[in-house]
Amino acid sequence: MANRFKSTLFLVIVLLALASFSVTWAQEATPDAVAAEDMNLRYGAPVEGTIGGGGSKFNEIWTLETASADRIMVRAERTSGNLLPDVSILSPTGDVLNGSYGTDSTSAAAQIADFTLPSAGTFQVVVQRADGEGGTTAGDYTLVVTALATGADNPNNVAVVGPVDYNAPLEGEITPTHWRQLYTFTAPAADLLHIAARRTHGTLIPTVEVLDANGTSLATGYPSSTDDFAEIVYTNLPSAGQYTLVVTRESGFTGNTTGGYELLVELLGSGEGSPLLEGSAGTLDYDTLVEGEITDARWYQDWQLVTDGSDTITIRAERPTDGDVSETGNLEMEVVLLGGSGQEIRRGYLSTTGADAVIDHLALANPGTYTVRVARVSGQGGETTGLYNLTVMLEGSGVGSPELADPSGVVEVGTPVDGEVTNERWSDSWTFAGEAGQVLDIVVERTDGTLFPYIDLRDANGQTLRTGYPDPTRDRVAMMATTIPAAGQYLIVVYRDRGQDGDTEGTYTLRVTPTQ
Template sequence: MVIWRVCFICIVIFVSTSFTSAQMNEAELVLFNQIVTGRIDNLAPQRVYFFEALRCDYISIKVTTTLGDLDPVVTVTNPDGSLLAYQDDSNGTEDIHLRAIAIPTTGRYTLTISRFGYARGTTAGSYELLIERVGNGSAFGCALRYGDTVFQVIDSTQPEVFYSFRARMGDVINITMRRRSGNLDPYLRLIDSYNQILTENDDVPGTDNTLSMIEGFFIPADGTYYIQATRYGFMAGQTTGNFSLEIVEAENSGMGNSALGAIPIDFNTIIEGEITNDQFTRYYRFYARENDIITINMSRLSGNLDTFVVLASATLQEIITNDDISNETQNSRIADFRIPVTGTYYILATRFERNMGKTTGKFRLQLQSQGNAFEDVASDVRRILYGVSLTGNIDDITPEVWYTFYGEVGDVISITMDRVEGNLDPFIELYAQDRVSRLVSDDDSGGGVNNARVDRFTLGYTGIYYIRATRYSGADNPNTSGSFVLVLAQRFDN
């Protein structure tokens, strides 16, 4: 019987590894701490699974028969197909428990569940499979996961230790290296897969050279990163001792959870997200040109979410906010906003009362562009802003100068055109965006000598307006000329 079982083990290992190579595409992914159920019988004498593991992971594998008389056999093979672990029975029972398997290299591992006797076996039944990560090693070159702590030593024979970890763009991480014995002066470096040093730290102030920390580092791209745990002076350093090293994911880690990890959003696209009590603000960013006209819509998709949307500058200074479009809806909209300066802007998608709010749910966010406010304006038309004065000249060669500005419905404005030199008799006209419809004009209301003034005119729409600065062309004063100052002001007085 012993000889038969030994022969069977060899057969199972050969068949399992051969099957794994041929049928890998049919294998089922198993995640750590996930219970998977299956059945072994004459129609299916074995099942194949795979799992991802990192170098120095310690894993536990449990296979428990839940129905029938199944006598399970478990084989685990390395990414190269060689045997890593095998077990038939565990502690006199027919259930299997492989404890603390040390993972030799980062990669995909194959796990095959069969029965004693394989196709010739007679047992059958249902089972549960559970794979758990029960620990991690501290050796040089081990791969770490967020939450891991390792212990090692720095001395003359080992002045540095390297560890690796996988990260995704938008992760925000903290790495701490703490002296545990000796006079070690810890020093940390974070290095990318191109061997570029991303950041480094010697001492945290006030810790008497016992603590080195890389705090709040934003991961710029998906990939593998490396931690160099060493000492001040590196190879030439003199301090030695034991240390602990910990890597954790910081608060608000992940894309969209902070301004640092803001999700890029393009014009005229839709993005969906979720507001929860743990994450009550989602961050997005976009690039816009001066005078671009944009609209931001945030609408509830599920839950009781009372949306609230914020547009902020590159320094996160809030420019404009909106809670509800109207009393009939809890959706939010910032409509027809004109970008003041070319650059990066942030959208904060949140809820009413933000961190104090109670509502949650999924939402849809849309950023729309209505183009640039001045894209249809001729290149020879000068732009003017509220509160700005510009100079010009009127003569027979240039009998008129056109200006344009962007105004909002309800704005109250004043326009003055004052002569500076010559005998110019100023005359100003305000036109609508079609540059044909004249809204108001003035010849001599500005006081002084024939100056022009349009006082407290209320704009009737949001958009482009034109100012025509010219000279009075009446028969009694036909060909005046000279320089002038034009001032456009927004009025807030009564």
């Protein structure tokens, strides 16, 4: 028996040396059966052959060319006659690499169930009858070489399939000849991502991995307990740049699952410096509500606020009270005031209601341009999104504000005038031409609102000569029997309790009368 096998191998090697075949890579196959005179094998494409009776033809030699060290299965099966098939794989130099060593238990087929080729190259698959030249069986057969996995360095497994975009699902399919699939994406910043690959059909047990530009693994998503999806729940990219996503199957080269998948890269939070976070959402005016929206891509929005004075302001950001949550979102927010250099001045945190954030009664240090930022709680890594309303309320104009600069008019003895104190103009002034030695009663009475009034008499240089304090009722203030020291222009200033930081507003009547 051993002598017959050696003789057979010798004849096979001789035949190989004499044979000259046109060669096509196995993985470029179409699944059509080929005629016996075309002795090239292609993965998954059955071929037909015949082993003759007696000594006429006891084997046939087929050529298999591979681009990598693939995992393969080889099966020869009788289709007619009494052929007892045997199959073996020979190296490019004619050495036997593996064989079926006879038929299986049915005696109708011979199989090499799982063999990894040592390298890329041209190999021979030999189908012969049992006992080779000395055998007596004959018949037709089919031969098929099945790829279980192409090599990791196979062109299929290293070429990029294409680009993937944020929040745009795409579909692919893992096969034995393409079990490692690469996608590229360019991140504009150090973005926070969620990445998932979900099986859509077949037996695929997927895994997913992120590589940096140098091919270093940054994060891996392993199969779930149900084996139908793999995800990277959170991965924070280190910087802007190009990255690669790898979708493959569990165990990779040695794995056996195949099937379709859906790949989704979700942007959970744009990184600082992302174009998605740049630019102003708009300009703010006092006491004017504006609307904004926080998304995963734009998890904060900046608004510009320009002030003419060192004003006292309140900033409120809140979720809309009308509309369903499905429309308005679940945003939990903070509000931040930034200075001209981007430095944080004050932060308003989420209230206990979870629906708003407030910076209350903040006195600005200087006039100028400020940034009001509305951001979600936990910033880039936060999980809430939705609509918001933003209002900057002027609580009191600051020193230098033009609203406080000019008098409202002239007041004369015996002629009352009406005025109003507001947050914008919390100090209202009137000019008065005084005469030396005049003795006057100066009285202010609230006519509407909540005004808690005070009055000052000031000279032309703005120096306070006398202050009038409110009555216990807090709706009236009087300076009785006030003597004018010299002829000239004076200011009577009506203002509210606590001035710029006060809370009251309202209308009033001012009377200047001779003291009786």
